[in-house]
Amino acid sequence: MDTGLAIPVWLAEDDLGCIICQGLLTRPATLPCGHSFCRDCLKGLWAAGSASPRRSCPTCRESTPAPLHLRKNTLLQELVDKYSRALRELGAGPDPGPAPGPAPGPAQGRALGPAPAPAPPRRTAQLPAAAQKRIIEVVRELAELAEQLVNIVKSLQSQSDVPESGLDNDRSTLSMSMASSGEMDLSLASSKPMTSNTPERKTRDILHHLEEIQKKLRENFTWKEPLEEQMQGAISPTFDLRSHSCSLTVSKDGLAVTVSHCPQTHLWNHERFVTCQALCSQAFSSGRQYWEVDTQHCSHWAVGVASWGMKRTQILGRTSDSCCIEWKGTGQLSAWHMVEETVLGSDRPTVVGIWLDLEEGKLAFYSVANQEKLIYECPVPASSPLHPAFWLYGLNPGNALTIRPVNV
Structure with a gap:
């Protein structure tokens, strides 16, 4: 193929957009599922959503392997650069809206030809509304999960609260009977008391930690609309x-x-x-x-x-x-x-x-x-x-x- 031949390709801004920030892709990264996002947007969304090493795609929710090194998709970056260059040549500015006039094809867009690849405009670090909304949904789900876990642990705790006094009395009676008959095993008499309260203590600790998490989710995070x-x-x-x-x-x-x-x-x-x-x-x-x-x-x-x-x-x-x-x-x-x-x-x-x-x-x-x-x-x-x-x-x-x- 003649490398000098330029074939017009009609692209809409949505074709090169990031669903997280709703803007053109910047340093795009492609996940194993095939969906692409701004690398910084994706890292910011994952960092704010959960501390778990396993991440998921914001579009299809497919889990990604951990650890995952996000690499820049150079092909997508070149397309974005050419698209931006074409818009500037048409006088639309660095952040243009839809092109005026009727669409040249099934979707409104611009024809891209060979062009140098200028650096795209820098984006602010503030999370966009779409990312904030997703974070709100994630934290709401975490709060609901924390509440369910608290209720489950409380239920297990109530079921395991069996009085130990009756069992202790039975042991004492058995020991006295064996002692009176001269058949008491000294190894049993000198053994350490049973630590039957260890599971209960662990359950109380787990419940305490869950309630602390639940309290922080309620008090320190604002689930609010813009x-x-x-x-x-x-x-x-x-x-x-x-x-x-x-x-x-x-x-x-x-x-x-x-x-x-x-x-x-x-x-x-x-x-x-x-x-x-x-x-x-x-x-x-x-x-x-x-x-x-x-x-x-x-x-x-x-x-x-x-x-x-x-x-x-x-x-x-x-x-x-x-x-x-x-x-x-x-x-x-x-x-x-x-x-x-x-x-x-x-x-x-x-x-x-x-x-x-x-x-x-x-x-x-x-x-x-x-x-x-x-x-x-x-x-x-x-x-x-x-x-x-x-x-x-x-x-x-x-x-x-x-x-x-x-x-x-």
Whole structure:
């Protein structure tokens, strides 16, 4: 073949892209399964996801042998360099978008001919959104696995807790009987006591380590959606004047609810809560919404979501159609979901961010006073519209919860 012949090849940017950073490949490395990624993106994703020496492909999840030395795929690098050079020659810049005009073939792209191979632009070390999302999924799976292991060890521990006193009494009786008959074996009498508690001690140690891992996963990792996505769904819901109990008053702007110093003269109706609770007027059955609640002026509270059909005699979180996190005045933060309580810790969030994603069917609570940190996440049913819901426990006059405007 004539080496000087240039055959146009139509390539789309996706053909030379990395699914981790969503950009052109930089120092591409190809795994044994055949998929290629930026070497630094792949190493960063593996380093953040797990400490295990065995790795898997982000595309097909096929395990790779360990240790694995990532080598640069020179052929792919040359194609990327030529593609970048072609774009610059067409005036598209170092990081162009799709080519204008109709596609020259089945997929939009550029024709590549022989060209020198300039160095590609450097990329920042920050993990892209796609990699962050995968890390979130991996750590969520690790947390679920840690919880399962804790439950398994606790179950084994409860099954192995057999009283030893009866066995010890039997041994003592047997020894006395043999001694009285003069048939006692001195080797048995002088033997060391049995270390039957060694497996139990190991089980306790394993359980302790698992609980420590579980605690670190909960406290030190933020399973949060990108902040930009939350800001797109930011709202400032207002309290509904029909649902709040007679012990509460709503501010003129509808953004604050306060325990009244004296009984209110609200007209009673079946839509009012008997307890010190309230709903917001807005109802959500689809989409993604985010709002924040200032809780620092309330000693005991719960914030979450509930359907309008929640019984007015019941408490938030104690029904199948409501979910919340609750701060108890005793210094305990809990989550209530499907009528079950999960103790979360003893740190009190002064501002709670609530992320309701009905497209994926999940609800997340964040502590957002200083920096955004996940508190709790759970699935939510999409069978009926959900309202922001609140509970101010104790009827302490002056206790208040406020919807805090989110700066977009």
